[in-house]
Amino acid sequence: MNEKNTAETAGEVSSRQVRLVTIGAAFGALALVASIVVSLTGLSTPEIPQFPAMQNPLPSSFPRNFPTDLRIPDFVLEKAP
Amino acid sequence: MTDDLSITSGSVRDDASRRRALLIVRLLVGVFLVYLLLDLVRPRRQPDEPVLAVLRQLKLSDSLGQTLSIPPRLLAAVAVGIVTGLILQALAANARFAGGRRVVVLTWATMAAMLGPFALVSLVMLIVFGSSLPVVVACAASSAFVLWLLHHCQGFARLPVRMLLAAFGWGALIVFGLSRVYNAMALGVIDGYLGTPSELDMLVVHMGVVVGVVTVAGVLLSLIVFRHRVTDAVSGLVLGAAIGLGYNFTESVPLIQVYGLLSWVTGATGGFQYWIRQSIGLLGGHVTFCALLGAAVGLAVQTRGRGRRVLIVGAGLLAAAGGSAAHEILPAWFSQLARQSLPTGGPLDTLVVSPALWLVVQVPFFVLVLALLWTGVRARAAAAREAVAAEATVGGAITTREVPFLVDPALRLWAVVSTWRGYGRDAALALRRVQTAQLDLAAWHWQHRRSGRDEGASEGERLRAKVIRLKTRTATGPAVTP
Numbered sequence: 001m002n003e004k005n006t007a008e009t010a011g012e013v014s015s016r017q018v019r020l021v022t023i024g025a026a027f028g029a030l031a032l033v034a035s036i037v038v039s040l041t042g043l044s045t046p047e048i049p050q051f052p053a054m055q056n057p058l059p060s061s062f063p064r065n066f067p068t069d070l071r072i073p074d075f076v077l078e079k080a081p
Numbered sequence: 082m083t084d085d086l087s088i089t090s091g092s093v094r095d096d097a098s099r100r101r102a103l104l105i106v107r108l109l110v111g112v113f114l115v116y117l118l119l120d121l122v123r124p125r126r127q128p129d130e131p132v133l134a135v136l137r138q139l140k141l142s143d144s145l146g147q148t149l150s151i152p153p154r155l156l157a158a159v160a161v162g163i164v165t166g167l168i169l170q171a172l173a174a175n176a177r178f179a180g181g182r183r184v185v186v187l188t189w190a191t192m193a194a195m196l197g198p199f200a201l202v203s204l205v206m207l208i209v210f211g212s213s214l215p216v217v218v219a220c221a222a223s224s225a226f227v228l229w230l231l232h233h234c235q236g237f238a239r240l241p242v243r244m245l246l247a248a249f250g251w252g253a254l255i256v257f258g259l260s261r262v263y264n265a266m267a268l269g270v271i272d273g274y275l276g277t278p279s280e281l282d283m284l285v286v287h288m289g290v291v292v293g294v295v296t297v298a299g300v301l302l303s304l305i306v307f308r309h310r311v312t313d314a315v316s317g318l319v320l321g322a323a324i325g326l327g328y329n330f331t332e333s334v335p336l337i338q339v340y341g342l343l344s345w346v347t348g349a350t351g352g353f354q355y356w357i358r359q360s361i362g363l364l365g366g367h368v369t370f371c372a373l374l375g376a377a378v379g380l381a382v383q384t385r386g387r388g389r390r391v392l393i394v395g396a397g398l399l400a401a402a403g404g405s406a407a408h409e410i411l412p413a414w415f416s417q418l419a420r421q422s423l424p425t426g427g428p429l430d431t432l433v434v435s436p437a438l439w440l441v442v443q444v445p446f447f448v449l450v451l452a453l454l455w456t457g458v459r460a461r462a463a464a465a466r467e468a469v470a471a472e473a474t475v476g477g478a479i480t481t482r483e484v485p486f487l488v489d490p491a492l493r494l495w496a497v498v499s500t501w502r503g504y505g506r507d508a509a510l511a512l513r514r515v516q517t518a519q520l521d522l523a524a525w526h527w528q529h530r531r532s533g534r535d536e537g538a539s540e541g542e543r544l545r546a547k548v549i550r551l552k553t554r555t556a557t558g559p560a561v562t563p
Contacts, residue, residue: 021396024396028403032406
């Protein structure tokens with residue numbers, strides 16, 4: 001009798017759990033459809049910022065003698081082997 | 082803790098188990114070969130494309146390039162692994178060569194040869210990005226905490242720790258490695274056949290399905306290897322969650338570092354990624370989706386009828402794949418909507434808004450997992466009462482006096498604490514060991530009857546002998562029976 005009750009309870013638990021998994025599948029299907037729609041319509045694609053275009057040719061006032069240019073002093077070159 | 086060595090070593094000893102385990106491995110490798118074929122015959126969109134799109138190497142910095150590309154040497158290793166596996170299977174099929182235990186060893190060797198190279202992908206990733214030890218240690222610590230939670234949330238008939246660790250390893254090495262290789266190949270295939278501008282998002286959807294499928298393979302292999310241990314939704318749920326946790330670990334280590342390197346572009350730092358992936362969202366994401374899928378497999382195991390089983394696993398797969406894809410794609414859209422009215426980058430955004438936007442998709446799935454766990458644990462408590470009483474009727478290992486203590490966790494704890502106060506620490510620990518062995522025996526009784534298999538009776542005898550041995554040892558010390 002006790003075993004029969006436990007088996008019935010186990011059956012009820014299983015069917016309740018199957019219902020939960022089915023609800024999960026419904027959520028999953030909705031989520032999947034929503035994801036595909038959002039992807040294909042580009043709603044989730046971030047907007048690329050507009051970069052200012054560089055003028056071409058460079059203006060004559062544009063500096064060409066940057067302080068970071070590698071300028072090896074003459075006395076260093078004289079000592080080099 | 083039950084010693085499962087005997088179960089593990091004999092797990093693929095019979096022909097049916099061996100065939101099923103090898104079938105799963107062959108299917109996983111077969112999917113790889115299908116991708117390879119599709120990649121080979123894909124329409125070329127540019128004149129100088131390589132034969133296989135997966136071999137296209139990205140010209141980025143070393144570590145970033147290794148993250149986003151599949152090295153040709155790795156594909157060569159996969160090919161060598163497949164050929165080695167075929168040779169080993171041919172040897173196993175030869176009755177003169179493979180007799181007795183040797184065929185079991187050959188089966189394990191075949192599985193290792195065919196899947197091992199895919200694990201290299203994950204290992205390479207962890208080695209390349211593992212140079213930042215604090216990140217690895219921090220991720221390992223949070224993963225260990227969740228494994229501890231998973232071990233203790235099962236109630237009666239817990240899975241052995243080694244089984245949880247094996248599931249974690251499957252997720253960290255095989256699921257991550259295989260899904261990355263599949264995805265890298267799918268990128269070329271999607272680009273070649275569809276050429277859609279949203280191919281990266283399509284890839285995310287593809288990734289959700291792939292992770293789900295390889296997780297199912299992991300739970301099914303656990304089912305074959307550990308036999309009567311996977312008997313209900315709770316055992317499947319815990320195994321699935323451990324697999325998802327392993328995947329999450331291998332994914333988090335490189336992502337935290339890559340986001341750290343690219344924070345000037347993305348605006349999200351490595352610390353923020355750790356907060357999202359390994360702190361507030363640690364139980365969500367792949368852990369939740371794989372837990373749902375594992376629970377479905379556990380439920381299918383106890384269901385009669387092949388068609389119904391396939392439906393339940395299919396439902397779990399749909400839930401996991403849909404949730405996995407949505408939790409990567411939809412938060413980006415929510416974020417764009419929220420950015421129009423909320424400031425970004427401040428403490429409110431970091432601590433509340435961004436995590437909430439990321440977690441909102443996962444909440445329904447997480448609630449379902451909690452409901453599955455709750456109903457499963459309650460059913461286990463009822464099963465424990467019955468199994469302990471049934472084992473007491475056999476006699477020897479569990480007496481009728483001990484039954485009320487064993488079925489009630491509060492009484493069990495009270496007995497241990499009282500023994501500690503009355504007889505000292507050693508006596509309390511000895512009582513705890515006896516109780517654990519008795520519960521393992523009752524769990525075996527329940528799982529054995531539930532699995533409906535005749536084999537494994539020797540395991541029950543071994544557990545009974547263990548309880549009696551522990552009781553005898555305890556009886557020679559101070560009296561501790563409550």
